[in-house]
Amino acid sequence: MAAGRAVLAIAAKDILTWFRTPSAILASLLPPVAFLLIIFVVAGAVGRNPVALVVEDSGPQAQRLVSILEGSDAFRIQRADPVEATHLLDALQVAAVITVPATFDDDYRARRPDPVSVQINNLNLDFTNDLRRSVPAAITNFYVGQPDTPIMVGVAESDLRPHDVDLVQFQLVPILVLLLTIMGIVNGGLAAAREFEELTIKALLLSPIGRGSLIAGKILACWVTTMLVAAVVLVLSYAFGVLRPAGWYWLPALAAIGLIALAAAGLGTALGGALRRFSAVAGAGINLSIYLFFLSGGISVAAFLPDWIQAIAHFTPTFYGVDALEAAIFYQSTENLGRDLAVLLATAAVGLVLGTVSLRRRLVAY
Numbered sequence: 001m002a003a004g005r006a007v008l009a010i011a012a013k014d015i016l017t018w019f020r021t022p023s024a025i026l027a028s029l030l031p032p033v034a035f036l037l038i039i040f041v042v043a044g045a046v047g048r049n050p051v052a053l054v055v056e057d058s059g060p061q062a063q064r065l066v067s068i069l070e071g072s073d074a075f076r077i078q079r080a081d082p083v084e085a086t087h088l089l090d091a092l093q094v095a096a097v098i099t100v101p102a103t104f105d106d107d108y109r110a111r112r113p114d115p116v117s118v119q120i121n122n123l124n125l126d127f128t129n130d131l132r133r134s135v136p137a138a139i140t141n142f143y144v145g146q147p148d149t150p151i152m153v154g155v156a157e158s159d160l161r162p163h164d165v166d167l168v169q170f171q172l173v174p175i176l177v178l179l180l181t182i183m184g185i186v187n188g189g190l191a192a193a194r195e196f197e198e199l200t201i202k203a204l205l206l207s208p209i210g211r212g213s214l215i216a217g218k219i220l221a222c223w224v225t226t227m228l229v230a231a232v233v234l235v236l237s238y239a240f241g242v243l244r245p246a247g248w249y250w251l252p253a254l255a256a257i258g259l260i261a262l263a264a265a266g267l268g269t270a271l272g273g274a275l276r277r278f279s280a281v282a283g284a285g286i287n288l289s290i291y292l293f294f295l296s297g298g299i300s301v302a303a304f305l306p307d308w309i310q311a312i313a314h315f316t317p318t319f320y321g322v323d324a325l326e327a328a329i330f331y332q333s334t335e336n337l338g339r340d341l342a343v344l345l346a347t348a349a350v351g352l353v354l355g356t357v358s359l360r361r362r363l364v365a366y
Helices: 002-019 022-045 060-071 082-090 104-109 125-144 167-197 201-206 211-239 247-275 278-295 307-313 317-329 337-365
Strands: 049-055 075-079 096-100 117-120
Touching (some): 022 278, 060 075, 247 337, 278 307, 278 317, 317 337
Antiparallel strands (some): 096 117
């Protein structure tokens, strides 16, 4: 009973200290917020390319093609005259100019070649290939609705997932995992390092508190603060409709979050015991967390990365955390869920052992 009270007292002290330390809060929150802002900016520049549309024919067939282009998910259409469109392309305000010629309807009725011109600024392969695929797809949709279509090939799409996930929404899961790892590693490390840097560790060692209770209290405090921040993020995400596990899938999602936070707290405590300096722990913890973020699919889907990076990623615990959360939150799937949670459970156990051993050795040697 006394040991339990000691653990709670140490945890309460560290939680209050964290709330009163703006530098620790900023060190934990700034990297995920920065990556989130980057994702928002990048999402506005990819997916739907800005295109100037010049329409020189007011006939029904031309207007039907225009309607298809404007309704496409591949473009952000801006109507323009030829001179304005050229200026927009030269000024890099659009990626291409699509021109529907004045003879479009006449050529269509006469079954003559009926070209739609596309002028592309091929500044990089990503934009260029998107446009080269999207314009023919829109024209194919135009012909599909014609009774005498010359296109005899149809496309039957079968989606693997029940629904599409927005790019920003998809990237929120790796950013959430980044937040958990930084919160756990940095704050767990700072809570341990602060005691050595400020020499308060002497008072703690002289108090009637066992070393085990001291270590457990510090890990518990770090885990609680990490889960509190995660709870705020989840509530806000649910309110805005971006991260909403359905039904019982809340349980594996919360289990994955709790295990990631616990593993990070243990690793942070180990780092704090080894380095014992605020600045060193913050630098090492943030850098380690960002590397884990990239390897777990923070910028791109891990399965689409080069083979050698995929091989490394499969030895990265956060890879399994991201996979478990995506399955639970977006796809309501149990595929690989048992494997993912087992890896996270083992990682949490290893993290706790590392944190306990590292800090205990430092306390014994102090």
